[in-house]
Amino acid sequence: MSMVEAIRDAHGVAMERDESVVVFGEDVGFFGGVFRCTQGLQERFGSHRCFDTPISESGIVGAAIGMAANGLRPCVEIQFADYMYPAYDQIVSEAARLRHRSAGDFTAPITIRMPTGGGIFGGQTHSQSPEALFTHVAGLTTIVPSNPYDAKGLLLSAIESPDPVVFLEPKRLYHGAFAGRPDDRVIPWNEHELGEVPDGHYTVPIGKAAVRREGADLTVVTYGTMVHVAATAMDESGIDGEIIDLRTLVPFDIDLVLASVRKTGRCIVLHEATKTSGFGAEVAALVQAKAFFSLEAPVRRVTGWDTPYPHAQEWDYFPGPDRLVRAMAETLAI
Amino acid sequence: MTEPGPVRLEIPSPPGGPGHHAEFSHVRLSEPGAAPRPEIDAEPDTMTDLAFDLIRVLDDDGIAVGPWDPGLTRDDLLRGLRDMLTVRSYDRRMLTAQRQGKTSFYMRSLGEEAVSCAHRAELGPEDMTFPTYRQQGLLIASGYPLELMMNQVYSNVADPLHGRQLPVMYTSRSHGFFSISGNLATQFIQAVGWAMASAIKGSTAIASAWIGDGSTAESDFHSGMLFASTYQPPVLLNIVNNQWAISTSQDVARGHASTFAARGLGFGIPSLRVDGNDFLAGRSVTRWAADRARAGLGPTLIEWVTYRAGAHSTSDDPDGYRPVGEAAAWPLGDPVERLERHLLATGAATRAELDSLAEEVEATVAEAQAAALAHGTLHTHPASVKDMFEDVYAEIPPHLQAQRDEAGS
Numbered sequence: 144m145s146m147v148e149a150i151r152d153a154h155g156v157a158m159e160r161d162e163s164v165v166v167f168g169e170d171v172g173f174f175g176g177v178f179r180c181t182q183g184l185q186e187r188f189g190s191h192r193c194f195d196t197p198i199s200e201s202g203i204v205g206a207a208i209g210m211a212a213n214g215l216r217p218c219v220e221i222q223f224a225d226y227m228y229p230a231y232d233q234i235v236s237e238a239a240r241l242r243h244r245s246a247g248d249f250t251a252p253i254t255i256r257m258p259t260g261g262g263i264f265g266g267q268t269h270s271q272s273p274e275a276l277f278t279h280v281a282g283l284t285t286i287v288p289s290n291p292y293d294a295k296g297l298l299l300s301a302i303e304s305p306d307p308v309v310f311l312e313p314k315r316l317y318h319g320a321f322a323g324r325p326d327d328r329v330i331p332w333n334e335h336e337l338g339e340v341p342d343g344h345y346t347v348p349i350g351k352a353a354v355r356r357e358g359a360d361l362t363v364v365t366y367g368t369m370v371h372v373a374a375t376a377m378d379e380s381g382i383d384g385e386i387i388d389l390r391t392l393v394p395f396d397i398d399l400v401l402a403s404v405r406k407t408g409r410c411i412v413l414h415e416a417t418k419t420s421g422f423g424a425e426v427a428a429l430v431q432a433k434a435f436f437s438l439e440a441p442v443r444r445v446t447g448w449d450t451p452y453p454h455a456q457e458w459d460y461f462p463g464p465d466r467l468v469r470a471m472a473e474t475l476a477i
Numbered sequence: 478m479t480e481p482g483p484v485r486l487e488i489p490s491p492p493g494g495p496g497h498h499a500e501f502s503h504v505r506l507s508e509p510g511a512a513p514r515p516e517i518d519a520e521p522d523t524m525t526d527l528a529f530d531l532i533r534v535l536d537d538d539g540i541a542v543g544p545w546d547p548g549l550t551r552d553d554l555l556r557g558l559r560d561m562l563t564v565r566s567y568d569r570r571m572l573t574a575q576r577q578g579k580t581s582f583y584m585r586s587l588g589e590e591a592v593s594c595a596h597r598a599e600l601g602p603e604d605m606t607f608p609t610y611r612q613q614g615l616l617i618a619s620g621y622p623l624e625l626m627m628n629q630v631y632s633n634v635a636d637p638l639h640g641r642q643l644p645v646m647y648t649s650r651s652h653g654f655f656s657i658s659g660n661l662a663t664q665f666i667q668a669v670g671w672a673m674a675s676a677i678k679g680s681t682a683i684a685s686a687w688i689g690d691g692s693t694a695e696s697d698f699h700s701g702m703l704f705a706s707t708y709q710p711p712v713l714l715n716i717v718n719n720q721w722a723i724s725t726s727q728d729v730a731r732g733h734a735s736t737f738a739a740r741g742l743g744f745g746i747p748s749l750r751v752d753g754n755d756f757l758a759g760r761s762v763t764r765w766a767a768d769r770a771r772a773g774l775g776p777t778l779i780e781w782v783t784y785r786a787g788a789h790s791t792s793d794d795p796d797g798y799r800p801v802g803e804a805a806a807w808p809l810g811d812p813v814e815r816l817e818r819h820l821l822a823t824g825a826a827t828r829a830e831l832d833s834l835a836e837e838v839e840a841t842v843a844e845a846q847a848a849a850l851a852h853g854t855l856h857t858h859p860a861s862v863k864d865m866f867e868d869v870y871a872e873i874p875p876h877l878q879a880q881r882d883e884a885g886s
Contacts, residue, residue: 165677191677197707202666202700209670209684212655213605215677229696236660237667243868245648245656246638250871282869305871350874394874 144340145332147317149291150180150256153298154218156344158188161216164302166193168203168220168256177222178258178317200230207253208238217253218302224257224311225271238307239282254301254308259287260368260415261452262315262325262461270452272367272416277309278393278425284308284349285392289316289370290337293390296347304349313367323372323463352396354403358385361409361474364400364426366390369413369462376467384471392422400426401434408439409474413467418446440477445470491726495796499806503728504720504782505736505750506808509533510543514761517769521747528738528748531782534757539818547761551825555834557598557756558816560618561590562835565813566842567613567623568787571630574846575644575791579854580630582644586611588754588786588804589719591812594618595759596685596715599767600653603682607655607668610645611717611785612687619652623842627849632860635852639867640860662688662695665714669701672710672770683711683770690737691722694730702778706744711770713763714746714778717753719785724798741778753783754812757819782809 144152157164166181172195175182184193196203200221207217221227227234238251261270277285284306288294294312301308315321319329320337332338355370360382363373366389373386385403389396404410410430412423427442445462453460512530515523534541549557568585575583586593593614600606606615616626628635630644638648648656655671658664668686675682688698693716705712716737720727731737741748747769751762759781766777784807788795800806820826826834852858866873866881873881 163678197700197703199700199703201697202704205663205666205697205700206670206673206704209607209667209672210674210677212667213671213674213678215674232660233663233666233697237658237663241656242871244638244642244646244658245650246641247868248637248648248650249656284870394876397876 144291144338145318146288146291146294146312147178147180149295149340150298150312151182151184152340153295154181154184155187157218157299157302158184158192160344163214164192164216164218165210166218166220167196169196169198169222171195171220176220178314180256181220200226201233204230204233204238204253204255207255208233208241208251211251211253212241212249216302219253219255221255221257223269224259224273225268227257227273231276234277234283234307234309235280239280242306243282250305251307252305254298254304254310256310256312258314259311260313260315261457262321262368264454264457266454267451270457272311272414272447274311274392274416275420275422278422282307283393285311286349286390287311287313287367287392288390289313289367289388290320290335291332291340292337293347295340296345297349297390299344300346300349303346311367315368316371320371321368322375324375325458347390350391350394350396352390352399353388354399355386355388356384358383358407360384360407361411361471362387362400362403362407363411363413363467364389365413366392367415369415372462372464373413373467376464376471379464380468380471382468382471382475395425395429397429397433400430404430404434405437408437410438410442411445411467411470411474412442413445413462415447415462417449418444419449421446440474443470443474489726489729491798494798495801497800499800499803501806501808504808505529505531507531507533509536512543512545514544514765517765517772518774521745524747525742528742528750529736531750531752532758532762533752533755534761535755535815535819539815539822541757541819545758545761547757547764549757549760553598554816554820554825557594557760558813558820558831559834559838560594560614561756561813561816562838563623563842564590564594564614564617566838567617567626570842570846571627572791574630578856580632580644581855582791583630584610584645584790585787586613588807588811589717589783590614591756591759591816592717592753592781592783595756596763599760599763600685601682602653604685605653605655605668605671605682606685607664607671607687608657609661609664609687609689609692609717610657610659611689613645613647616647616649616652616654619654621649621652621654623845624848627846628852631849631852631854633849633853633855634858634860635849636860639864641865661692662697665701666697666704669704669710669712672712673704673708676710681771683713683767685713685715687715687717689722690716690718690720690727691725691730693737693740702741702744702746705776706746709775711773712776713766713770714741714776716778716780717783718780719783721785721789721795721799723789723793736780738778738780746776746778748778748780750780750782752809753781754809754815756812756816784809
C-alpha cells in the first residue's frame with residue numbers, strides 16, 4: 144500500500160470508529176485532496192464529515208479549534224506545508240496553548256496534516272520543511288512518518304491524541320521509498336516491507352523513534368524522506384552506520400538516540416530543512432550534553448542550505464546521499 | 478477633465494486630538510423606533526438598510542418605542558440593571574486594585590455594559606460565547622461567581638487559571654464563556670467552527686463571536702465571515718464598535734465604508750446596527766439573531782455602536798489621544814442612566830428602589846472582593862510555580878518533566 148493509500152485508510156478507520164472525527168480542507172471533499180489522501184471519504188461518510196473549504200488556512204485551523212472545543216475531532220489538511228503560515232497564529236497562539244491557558248477547561252485535539260519537503264520541482268512554495276517552526280512551540284506534537292506502516296499508525300495516534308498534532312507527510316515518499324537520487328528508480332511501496340499495511344485499526348506510539356538499520360560506526364539521526372537517503376548513502380559507501388528514524392520530533396525520543404550514540408561514538412543529524420535553528424540543532428545540543436563522554440567526534444549536521452528552496456537547483460539544495468557519504472567519511476576520520 | 482497629476486494617498490487622521498472639540502458627526506444615527514423589524518426568515522437582500530440604520534428602542538424620555546421593543550418584564554429590566562451595575566462596580570474595584578499594586582493589569586468596559594449584559598440575557602446555558610477582553614458582562618450576566626473572577630485578576634492561589642493568564646482573560650465552559658486569547662480576532666473564526674460543530678452534532682446550541690472595531694482589520698475576521706457565509710452555521714457575529722482601538726480611531730479599520738455592519742453585506746449575511754447603549758434594543762436584536770440561528774436560518778452580523786468611556790487598559794491614558802470631554806459628548810448617552818430613566822419613566826421602579834439596588838450591588842461586589850482577597854494577590858500569594866508545567870500537554874512529556882525538576886518545583 145502506498146503512503147497515500149495508508150493515510151486514506153487511516154482516515155477511514157478513524158471516521159468509522161469515531162463519529163466525532165471530521166475531515167476538511169482545500170479540495171479535500173469532492174476531489175479527495177490534490178494528493179488524493181482523502182479520496183472517497185465524502186462519498187463514504189457524507190458531506191457533513193468530509194468537505195471542501197475556502198482557500199483560507201487560518202479559517203481551516205481556526206474553525207477546527209472551535210469544533211474541537213465543541214467535542215469534535217477535526218483532522219484537517221493544509222494543501223502544502225508551505226501554505227500554513229496564514230494559520231500559524233491559530234496553531235501557535237490558540238491550538239497549542241488552549242489547554243494551558245484555560246487550565247484544561249477547553250482543549251484542541253486537532254490533527255493538522257500537511258505535505259512537506261521537496262524533490263518534486265515544486266520551487267520555494269511547494270517544497271519547504273517547516274518542522275522546526277512547530278517543534279519550537281510548547282504544546283504541539285510534531286510527527287514526520289517515513290513509510291506507509293508508520294503513516295497509518297501514527298495518523299491514528301494523532302487523531303486519537305488529546306493534544307494538537309502537526310502531521311508532516313513527506314510528499315516525495317507518497318508513492319515510493321525515494322532514496323535520494325532523482326534519476327534512480329523509486330521502489331514502489333508494494334515492493335517494500337514497510338509498505339505492508341495491516342487492515343483495520345492499529346497505532347504507532349507518539350514519541351517513539353525506530354532503529355531502521357543497526358550499525359557500529361556512527362549514528363545518523365533523521366526522519367521522513369532522509370531515512371531512505373541515509374540507507375542509500377550507507378549502501379553505496381559500505382559504512383556500517385546506524386539509522387535512527389525519529390518519527391516524532393516532539394516529544395523527542397532522546398533515550399533511543401543516546402543509546403545508539405553511546406554505542407557508536409559518532410553522530411550525524413540529517414534533515415532536508417534549512418540548517419540554522421533547525422531541529423538538528425536541538426538533537427546536536429542534547430547529544431553533546433548527555434553523551435559528551437561517549438563522543439569521538441563533534442556532532443555534525445547535514446541539511447538543506449540556508450536559502451529559499453530553489454527550483455532549477457533543487458538537487459544541489461537537497462542533502463542527497465553524496466553529501467551524507469562525505470560527512471560520514473569526515474566524521475569517521477576524526 | 479483635469480490634467481493627471483501625481484497620484485494621491487490618504488492617511489486617515491483622528492477626528493480630533495486632546496486640543497479639539499469632541500466630534501461625532503460621522504456616527505450615523507436613526508430616530509428611536511424608526512428602523513423596521515423584518516421577519517426572521519426574510520431574505521437578506523430585503524433588509525440591507527439595517528446595516529446603515531441604527532436600531533434604537535429607548536427614546537430621550539426613556540420610553541420604549543417602535544417595532545424592536547422587546548416587551549421586557551419588570552424583572553427582566555431590573556435584572557439587566559443589576560448586571561450592568563455589577564459590571565461597573567466590579568470594574569471600578571479592579572481598576573483600583575491595579576492602581577494599588579495588587580495586580581498587574583486591568584481593562585474596564587465602562588460605557589459598554591449594556592452590550593454584553595443584554596446579549597447574554599438572550600442566550601441559553603448551553604450556548605457558547607467567544608468573548609474579547611471587554612465582555613466581562615457576558616460572564617457576570619451568566620451568574621459566574623465574582624469571587625472567582627477576582628481571583629483570576631489577582632492571579633492568587635485560588636485563581637481558576639492557576640496564574641497562567643493575564644488578568645481579565647477568564648475562562649468558563651460551564652458558563653458558556655470560551656477562553657479569552659488576548660491575540661485579537663482569533664476567536665472569531667473559532668466561534669464559527671464551534672457553531673459548525675453544533676450543527677454537525679445535531680445539537681441545539683448556538684455560538685456567539687466577538688470582535689472589536691479595530692480587530693475587524695485582522696484576517697481572522699474575514700475568515701470567520703466567509704466560513705459563516707459558506708456553511709450558514711448558527712452563530713451571532715458581534716462587532717463592538719466602541720469608536721477606539723487603543724489610540725486609533727475606528728475609521729482607520731473601517732476605511733471608506735460607511736459602517737462596520739456593511740462588511741456583512743458582501744458575504745450575504747443579514748447585518749444590523751444597534752444602539753449599544755440601549756439595553757432594550759440590545760436584547761431585541763440579540764433575540765432576533767438568536768431566533769434566526771436556532772431556526773436554521775444561519776448567521777447574523779451585529780454592529781454594536783457604543784463608546785469606550787474609559788481607557789483601553791490600565792496601560793494608557795486616553796487624555797493623551799482623545800478630545801477632552803469626548804465621553805460626555807457621545808450622542809447615545811450612558812447605558813445605565815438610560816435604563817434607569819426607562820424604569821422611572823414607566824413607573825416600573827422608584828428612585829428609592831434604584832438607590833437600594835445600587836447599594837445592594839455594591840455590598841455584593843465588596844463581599845466578593847473581601848473573599849477573593851482572603852486568597853491573596855499577585856504579589857502576596859501568587860499561584861503555584863509547579864502549575865506552570867501542567868496542562869501544556871494532557872500528560873507531561875519527559876523533557877518537560879526534566880525541566881520541572883530543574884525548576885525545583
